[in-house]
Amino acid sequence: xxxxxxxxxxxxxxxxxxxxxxxxxxxxxxxxxxxxxxxxxxxxxxxxxxxxxxxxxxxxxxxxxxxxxxxxxxxxxxxxxxxxxxxxxxxxxxxxxxxxxxxxxxxxxxxxxxxxxxxxxxxxxxxxxxxxxxxxxxxxxxxxxxxxxxxxxxxxxxxxxxxxxxxxxxxxxxxxxxxxxxxxxxxxxxxxxxxxxxxxxxxxxxxxxxxxxxxxxxxxxxxxxxxxxxxxxxxxxxxxxxxxxxxxxxxxxxxxxxxxxxxxxxxxxxxxxxxxxxxxxxxxxxxxxxxxxxxxxxxxxxxxxxxxxxxxxxxxxxxxxxxxxxxxxxxxxxx
Amino acid sequence: xxxxxxxxxxxxxxxxxxxxxxxxxxxxxxxxxxxxxxxxxxxxxxxxxxxxxxxxxxxxxxxxxxxxxxxxxxxxxxxxxxxxxxxxxxxxxxxxxxxxxxxxxxxxxxxxxxxxxxxxxxxxxxxxxxxxxxxxxxxxxxxxxxxxxxxxxxxxxxxxxxxxxxxxxxxxxxxxxxxxxxxxxxxxxxxxxxxxxxxxxxxxxxxxxxxxxxxxxxxxxxxxxxxxxxxxxxxxxxxxxxxxxxxxxxxxxxxxxxxxxxxxxxxxxxxxxxxxxxxxxxxxxxxxxxxxxxxxxxxxxxxxxxxxxxxxxxxxxxxxxxxxxxxxxxxxxxx
Numbered sequence: 001x002x003x004x005x006x007x008x009x010x011x012x013x014x015x016x017x018x019x020x021x022x023x024x025x026x027x028x029x030x031x032x033x034x035x036x037x038x039x040x041x042x043x044x045x046x047x048x049x050x051x052x053x054x055x056x057x058x059x060x061x062x063x064x065x066x067x068x069x070x071x072x073x074x075x076x077x078x079x080x081x082x083x084x085x086x087x088x089x090x091x092x093x094x095x096x097x098x099x100x101x102x103x104x105x106x107x108x109x110x111x112x113x114x115x116x117x118x119x120x121x122x123x124x125x126x127x128x129x130x131x132x133x134x135x136x137x138x139x140x141x142x143x144x145x146x147x148x149x150x151x152x153x154x155x156x157x158x159x160x161x162x163x164x165x166x167x168x169x170x171x172x173x174x175x176x177x178x179x180x181x182x183x184x185x186x187x188x189x190x191x192x193x194x195x196x197x198x199x200x201x202x203x204x205x206x207x208x209x210x211x212x213x214x215x216x217x218x219x220x221x222x223x224x225x226x227x228x229x230x231x232x233x234x235x236x237x238x239x240x241x242x243x244x245x246x247x248x249x250x251x252x253x254x255x256x257x258x259x260x261x262x263x264x265x266x267x268x269x270x271x272x273x274x275x276x277x278x279x280x281x282x283x284x285x286x287x288x289x290x291x292x293x294x295x296x297x298x299x300x301x302x303x304x305x306x307x308x309x310x311x312x313x314x315x316x317x318x319x320x321x322x323x324x325x326x327x328x329x330x331x332x333x334x335x
Numbered sequence: 336x337x338x339x340x341x342x343x344x345x346x347x348x349x350x351x352x353x354x355x356x357x358x359x360x361x362x363x364x365x366x367x368x369x370x371x372x373x374x375x376x377x378x379x380x381x382x383x384x385x386x387x388x389x390x391x392x393x394x395x396x397x398x399x400x401x402x403x404x405x406x407x408x409x410x411x412x413x414x415x416x417x418x419x420x421x422x423x424x425x426x427x428x429x430x431x432x433x434x435x436x437x438x439x440x441x442x443x444x445x446x447x448x449x450x451x452x453x454x455x456x457x458x459x460x461x462x463x464x465x466x467x468x469x470x471x472x473x474x475x476x477x478x479x480x481x482x483x484x485x486x487x488x489x490x491x492x493x494x495x496x497x498x499x500x501x502x503x504x505x506x507x508x509x510x511x512x513x514x515x516x517x518x519x520x521x522x523x524x525x526x527x528x529x530x531x532x533x534x535x536x537x538x539x540x541x542x543x544x545x546x547x548x549x550x551x552x553x554x555x556x557x558x559x560x561x562x563x564x565x566x567x568x569x570x571x572x573x574x575x576x577x578x579x580x581x582x583x584x585x586x587x588x589x590x591x592x593x594x595x596x597x598x599x600x601x602x603x604x605x606x607x608x609x610x611x612x613x614x615x616x617x618x619x620x621x622x623x624x625x626x627x628x629x630x631x632x633x634x635x636x637x638x639x640x641x642x643x644x645x646x647x648x649x650x651x652x653x654x655x656x657x658x659x660x661x662x663x664x665x666x667x668x669x670x
Contacts, residue, residue, distance in 0.1 A: 196393075
């Protein structure tokens with residue numbers, strides 16, 4: 001080879017190598033740092049047959065909380081937004097709501113009153129908006145709502161407000177033989193409407209809270225009617241219980257962001273062998289939100305990242321993901 | 336080719352074809368007949384892209400009842416046998432049982448009294464034998480029992496008393512992209528102990544009845560304690576509810592054998608497109624048992640194949656599998 005051609009060849013080869021290394025990064029929306037490193041090391045070790053940390057494919061289970069872990073959950077949970085919108089839609093059929101709390105507050109847009117809603121207030125709203133219809137009718141209503149509703153700040157459909165770095169983690173885990181699950185305090189049926197499209201997770205791998213259903217006949221055909229009665233709350237200890245009930249295997253990796261995920265992470269860690277426990281810290285008021293130990297919103301409710309959770313994370317070796325520092329890009333629509 | 340060689344070649348070719356046809360039969364333990372034909376036609380149509388009955392792979396769900404459908408359930412359910420054995424094992428710790436029903440009847444082997452046990456009697460036995468331990472401890476107890484317990488008539492471990500023709504149907508469906516589930520009125524955790532080994536069905540694809548569990552700490556480690564409290568009964572309407580809850584997709588094929596499977600079959604059939612509903616009829620007293628419309632045992636309880644179920648099967652086009660005529664071989668250990 002002539003020298004000039006050799007140089008050109010070497011340059012091209014170097015470029016090709018650099019490009020292929022870039023293409024091979026399974027987590028391009030992550031900045032280098034301890035969080036990204038923990039994920040890569042976990043996947044490498046658990047899939048390397050020569051590693052003492054090797055995990056057989058059938059045991060590779062990874063669970064993801066949803067609200068605040070895989071998509072935006074502020075100013076309120078997306079499903080709460082759905083419920084409030086439904087109160088407006090259903091109001092003409094319920095003239096009594098004009099004088100009846102908690103519906104009155106919703107209909108008059110009284111944000112102060114809504115911020116003080118008790119568990120019972122929310123239960124009444126859920127009963128009024130999530131029950132009294134067949135499972136199929138409910139799925140259709142959710143589908144329609146998701147197609148039109150937009151987030152008040154980002155002005156985009158809620159299903160676009162998923163965290164690109166977490167989608168990459170899911171893809172990366174699946175490419176390495178892990179079965180990925182959503183394990184959410186939110187409604188199981190609600191999430192199942194879009195889980196495949198948005199997360200690549202099929203309905204049967206969504207574990208969540210549910211209300212009771214009743215088997216009935218309508219025009220000779222069986223339907224499952226949604227009843228205004230809580231069946232299972234998949235939050236806090238319910239997440240460990242739900243994982244055992246629906247999956248029957250202990251996760252090797254679990255991702256959360258709040259006190260509601262504590263038991264899921266503890267349950268994951270209590271297994272033998274290599275386990276990865278991660279918590280998303282919302283510390284990026286500019287690109288998303290800052291709350292919990294990172295300041296911003298008050299920290300009194302379960303569902304937020306309390307200082308006690310941060311302390312347990314430190315003590316237990318759980319990896320905290322800083323949205324601000326660990327995520328190069330938060331949403332797919334960012335350039 | 337010389338005539339003699341041509342003849343030899345033709346003979347060999349014919350033999351090869353015959354052998355390959357035999358090797359290709361996915362259901363060798365089935366006799367030719369309407370039941371086998373229904374299965375083969377269903378699989379061919381749903382997996383043929385040019386057929387109007389084509390079903391996309393992600394929708395291919397098949398559900399199997401267990402007791403009486405995939406394994407022997409006489410003289411009593413295997414899990415009831417387990418519970419009775421456990422009463423004996425635990426008796427030394429419960430001297431009061433000697434004078435206390437229903438335990439007294441179990442300990443004295445009073446078959447007449449046991450045959451008359453009410454739902455409440457069984458609930459007390461289940462509470463005493465299935466609760467008060469961690470989920471892990473329970474799985475270990477079941478595993479140990481299955482390794483040693485034998486069926487009173489067949490003198491073999493219960494896990495050998497699975498129906499070979501049904502195992503072939505499961506394999507055949509899976510080879511054609513179907514996801515197979517056990518949907519049992521029996522205990523979900525009980526079946527999960529052996530589902531992978533016996534049916535090739537992983538724990539997360541076992542839907543069954545369950546008791547409540549409680550998240551607790553023991554020596555600083557979380558455990559799920561089994562409580563003496565029913566959480567979910569996956570039988571009758573509960574099967575349709577359980578399928579929706581755990582799978583979130585409607586089956587295309589469902590297999591049962593008793594009144595407890597009626598709603599599962601109805602729910603399956605109520606979907607659009609091609610659906611296969613099958614019921615195992617126990618009409619082979621010689622090789623297994625004959626009961627229900629085929630005579631033998633009394634027909635008063637849910638859990639048996641009543642005349643009403645037979646009538647619904649005929650009216651609805653559900654396919655009845657005759658163990659006697661449709662199954663060439665019932666157990667793998669038969670020659």
